[in-house]
Amino acid sequence: MKACFKRVGCVSAIGLGTWGMGGGFWTVDASRDGEWVEAIRYALERGIRLVDTAEMYGGGHAEELVGLAVRGFPRDEVFIVTKVWPNHARYDDVLKSAEASARRLGTYIDLYLLHWPSDSVPICETVRAFEALADKGVIRHFGVSNFSLDQLREAEACAKKYELAAVENHYSLLNRRDEADVLPYALSNGILYLAYTPLEKGALAKSPLLAEVGKRYGATAVQVALAWYIKRGVVPIPKAEKKSHIDEIAGAFHVKLSDEDFQRIDSEHR
Numbered sequence: 571m572k573a574c575f576k577r578v579g580c581v582s583a584i585g586l587g588t589w590g591m592g593g594g595f596w597t598v599d600a601s602r603d604g605e606w607v608e609a610i611r612y613a614l615e616r617g618i619r620l621v622d623t624a625e626m627y628g629g630g631h632a633e634e635l636v637g638l639a640v641r642g643f644p645r646d647e648v649f650i651v652t653k654v655w656p657n658h659a660r661y662d663d664v665l666k667s668a669e670a671s672a673r674r675l676g677t678y679i680d681l682y683l684l685h686w687p688s689d690s691v692p693i694c695e696t697v698r699a700f701e702a703l704a705d706k707g708v709i710r711h712f713g714v715s716n717f718s719l720d721q722l723r724e725a726e727a728c729a730k731k732y733e734l735a736a737v738e739n740h741y742s743l744l745n746r747r748d749e750a751d752v753l754p755y756a757l758s759n760g761i762l763y764l765a766y767t768p769l770e771k772g773a774l775a776k777s778p779l780l781a782e783v784g785k786r787y788g789a790t791a792v793q794v795a796l797a798w799y800i801k802r803g804v805v806p807i808p809k810a811e812k813k814s815h816i817d818e819i820a821g822a823f824h825v826k827l828s829d830e831d832f833q834r835i836d837s838e839h840r
Contacts, residue, residue, distance in 0.1 A: 571583040571584075571617065571800075571823040573800065573803075573805055575735075575736075575760050575761065575762040576759075576760025576761075577711070577733050577734075577735040577736070577759075577760045577761055577762065578681065578711050578735045578736060578762045581619075581620050581649045581762065581805060582617070582618055582619040582620040582649060582805070583800050583805060583823065584618055584620070584796060584800070584805065584806055584807075584808070584819060584820075584822060584823065585618065585620035585621065585622050585649075585651070585764065585805055585806070585807035586610065586613045586618050586620070586621050586622065586807065586808070586809070586810065586816075586819075587622050587766060587807045587808060587809035588606075588610070588621065588622060588623045588627060588632045588635070588636060588809065589624075589627055589632075589809055590627075590809065591606040591609075591610075591627065591628065591632050591635055591809075591811070592606060592627060592628030592631035592632035592633075592634065592635045593627065593628025593629060593631050593632070594627075594628065595626060596626055596628075596629045597628065597629060598628050598629050598631045599628060599631070600631065603635060605811065606635050606811065607635050607638045607639045609810070609811045609812070609813070609816065610635065610636060610639035610640075611639045612813055612816055613810070613816050613819075613820070614639065614640065614643055614648065616816055616817065616819075616820035617820055617823060618816070618819065618820055619643075619647055619648050619649060620648075620649040620650075620651065620805065620807070621636050621639075621640070621648065621649070621650055621651065622651040622652075622738070622764065622766070622807045623636050623650070623651065623652045623653075624652055624653035624654075624655070624685055625652065625653065625654060625655060625658070625667055625670070625671050626653070626655045626685065630670065630671070630674050633652060633671055633674040633675050634674045634675075636650065636675060637674055637675040637676040637677065640675075640676075640677070641676070645677060648680075649680045649681065650675060650677070650679055650680045650681070651679075651680065651681040651682075651683065651736075651738070651764070652671050652675070652679055652681075652682060652683075653682070653683040653684070653685040653715055653738075654667045654668065654671075654682065654683070654684055654685060654696075655667075655685050655686075656684065656685060656686045656687065656688040656689070656691070657688075659684060659688040659690075659691035659695070659696045660691055660695065660696075660699075661695050661696070661698060661699045661702075662699075664696055664699035664700065664703070665699055665702065665703065668682055668699075668703050668708050668709060669708060672708050672709075678707060678708060678709065678710065679708060679709040679710070680709075680710050680711060681709070681710070681711045681712070681713060681735065681736055681762075682700060682703065682709040682711070682712045682713075683712070683713045683714055683715045683736065683738055684696055684713075684714050684715060684725075685715050685716070686715065686716045687714075687716065687717060687721055693714075693721070693724055693725045693728055694728035696725075697712070697725055697728035697729055697734075698728070700712035700729075700732075701729065701730065701731045701732055704731070704732050705731075711732075711735035711736065712732070712734065712735060712736075713734055713735050713736030713737055713738070713761075713762070714734070714736075714737055714738075715737065715738040715739065715764075716738075716739060716740075717737060717739070717752070718751075718752065719751040719752045719755055722734075722737055722752060722755070722756075723755075734761070735761065735762060736761060736762035736763070736764060737752060737756055737761060737762075737763055737764070738763075738764035738765075738766060738807075739752060739763070739764075739765070739766070740765075740766055740767050741753065741763075741765035741766075741768065741804060742765065742767060742768045742769070742770050742774065742795075743770075743774060743777075743795060743798065743835070743839040744770050744773060744774070744839070745767075745770070746839075746840070748763075753804070757803050762805065763803070763804045763805065764804070764805050764806075764807055765799060765804045765805065765806045765807065766807055768795065768796070768799055768806035768807070768808055769792060769795060769796075769806075769808050774791060774792065774795045775790070775791050775792050776791070777791050777795070779834075779835065779838055779839075780792075780794045780795055780835070781794075783827075783831050783834070783835065784825075786831070787825050787826075787827075789821065789822070789825045790818055790821075792818055792819070792822070793818060793819075793821050793822040793825050794822075794825060794827070794835070796808070796819065796822035796825075797822050797825035797826070797827050798827060798832060798835050798836075800822070801827050801832050
């Protein structure tokens with residue numbers, strides 16, 4: 571199932587997050603590499619064709635795992651998102667980081683994001699580097715993550731040759747702050763909105779309302795939540811490692827919420 575946006579085209583309507591795979595905050599953990607690669611590959615096989623990672627995840631090791639997992643899949647059918655940490659936001663550092671990420675992935679980057687706003691580097695300097703990377707074919711699109719609307723607009727104004735294509739922020743039925751400004755702005759301007767932590771680390775799986783609605787669709791609470799995001803126009807990127815969890819996530823592709831159920835969930839989770 572695809573979701574289409576003016577600035578990036580069509581992508582998988584649900585993505586897979588990889589935080590925690592291959593290590594933690596700049597620290598490598600190779601103890602479960604086989605399991606993690608298998609999990610990512612299984613998600614791709616189930617139709618989840620957007621994978622989100624970052625240079626910070628496992629100090630780049632998560633990117634290596636993604637690179638191993640995507641081998642054998644048609645490259646134009648997989649959309650790889652990775653992110654540069656703000657301490658690498660300087661022009662030359664962005665170029666080096668992106669090229670290192672591409673080497674670890676073994677391929678070009680579909681979407682390259684600044685992971686967090688930098689306190690010391692002007693956003694226009696980072697965006698200039700993004701545009702140079704797009705010229706070189708290292709990346710196809712660029713965007714930002716954890717940005718407010720004012721910061722997003724500032725970054726957008728810096729782009730001279732290409733459009734800023736995406737924003738990735740924390741968004742869920744339990745965290746709807748972006749509905750005040752960032753989300754409507756993104757949707758009205760064809761910007762891909764990626765929602766991280768959409769299931770709130772299992773909290774929404776326990777929602778009585780989502781479970782009740784799910785009974786009418788033969789779906790779980792998790793699947794109803796993901797279907798709600800899809801209908802809302804965002805691309806959720808839950809993290810999953812177990813095949814049973816990946817099956818559950820992929821099952822959300824087949825849940826089509828009625829307008830009435832969508833509105834009920836919307837109002838009762840405000």
